Amino acid sequence: MDALMLTLATVLGLVVGSFLNVVIHRVPRAESLVRPGSHCPHCRAPVRPWQNVPVVSWLALRGRCASCREPISIRYPLVELTTALLFAAVTARFGLTPELPAYLYLAAVAVALSMIDFDVHRLPDAIVKPSYVIGALLLTPAVVAGADWNAALRCLIAMAVLFLFYLALVLIHPAGMGFGDVKLAGLLGLYLGWLGWGAVAVGTFAAFLLGGLAGVVLMAAGRAGRKTAMPFGPAMLAGALLALFAAGPIVSWYGGLLLPAA
Template sequence: MVVVGCALLGLLVGSFANVVIHRVPQGASIVSPPSACPACATPIRPQDNIPVVSWLLLRGRCRACGEPISARYLLVEIACGVLFALVGARIGWDWALPGFLLFVWTLLVLAVIDARTRKIPNRLTYRLTPALLTLFVLAGLLSGDPTTALRSVLGGVAAFAALLVIALISPRGMGMGDVKLAGFIGIGLGYLGWGYVVLGVFAGFVVGGLSGMALLATRARSRRDLIPFGPYLAIGAVVAVLAGDTLIRGYLRSVGLA
C-alpha cells in the first residue's frame, strides 16, 4: 500500500519537478503560466499532461508543433516515481516519510539542475532546507524521540561545515552550492544516524571520484572542465538512505566491530 501510494505520488510530483528544473534556472515563476511547449509555447492540455503516459502516447512530441520534447521529462518522472516507491519501502508508514520524500524529490531536482547548468540555485536550497528541517524535527518529536530531531539539526551543521572546509582548501572543485547541498543532505541522513551522514558524504566522493576518473580516461572531459559535484553528492545521499543499513552493518562486521 505505502509503496504503491508513494510511487503514484512520485509520478505526480515528478511532473512538477520538471517544471522546477526547467523554470528555476531561468528565474521564471514555477506557478504561472501553466506548462507550455518549450518550442512553440502552446499551453499543454490537461489530458496531455499525465505523467509518463502522455509522453509515450505522443511519442515525445508536442501535439501542436510536432517538435520533439526531451526524454529528460520522461526520465525525471520515472526516476521520481521509482525513488518515491523505494523510499516508501525503506521508511514505511512513519512520521519521517514526508521528510524523506521531500529529501529525494529535492535531490533529484538539484542534481538535474546542477548537471545542466553547473549551479545549485539558492532560490531552492534557501526554501527547501528549512522546510526539510521542520519536517524532520516534527517527525522526531511526534515519534517520541527528540534525539533524532536534534541529530537532524547537528547532521546538517556537520555536513555543511565539513564541505565548507573542503571547499576552502580546494576552491576549484567545489562551490558554495555544493556546501549548502551538503547541509541539506546532512539533515536527512542525520535523522537516520551519524553513520549515515559519514557514509552519504563519503559515497558522494567515491562516486564523484570514480566518474571523474572515467571521464578523464575517456577524454570526455579535460582536467580543466568543471565537473558538477552536486549530482554525486545526491547519489551518495540516496544510496545512504536506501542501502545504508546494509552497508554500515557490513562495514562494522568487516572491521570486527559487530
C-alpha cells in the same frame, strides 16, 4: 509493504515528477512556476491537460509536440519515472511513519537539484535554502511522536559538521567545488543525521567515491579532462540516497572488516 500504498506512492511520484520538470526548467531562469502554464518551448503552444499526463502523454505523442511536432526530450518522462521509483522506494523504506513525508521531499529535491546542476552547474538558493526550513518542519512530527530529542540534536550537529567540512574544502581548494555544495551539504547533514552517524559517514564518503568514479568514467570516455569542471551536487545527493537505503549494511560490512570474527 501494502501494494496499494506502493501504488499510491508511485502515482504521487509521477505527478510530482511532472511538476519537477517545470522546476528544473524554470528555476535556473528565475521564471515563475505558476505563470504561464505548461507550454511547448518551441512554438509556445499551451499543453492541454490530456497532453500532460506523466509518461503516458509523451508515449502517446511519440515524443513530439502536438502542435508543431518538434521533438520533446526523453528526459521529461525519465524525470517522472525516476521520481516515481524513488517515491516507491522511500515509502517501502519508511512505511507509514511520521518521517515519510520528509524523505519523500528529499527524494524530489534530489531529482530537481541533480538535473539543474547537470544543466547549469548551480544549486539554486531558491530550492536549497527553503529546504532547510521545510526539512526541519517535516521531521518535527517524527521527533515529537517518538520524543526522540537526541535524534533532533544529532540532526543539528550533523548539519553543522557537514556544512563546516565542505566550507573548509572550498576555502582550501576553491576550484574543487562551490558554495552551493556547501549549502547542500548542511541540508543533507540534517537528513542523514536523523538516520544516525553511520548514515552521515556513508553518505559523505559515498559522495566523493561516486563523484570520483563518474570523473574517471567521463575521462575514459573522452567526455572530460582533468581540468573539466563537473557538478558535484548529483554525487552528494546520490551518496545521501545510498546511505538512506544501505547505510546499515554498509556500516556492518565495514565494521566486520575492521573487527573480523574470531
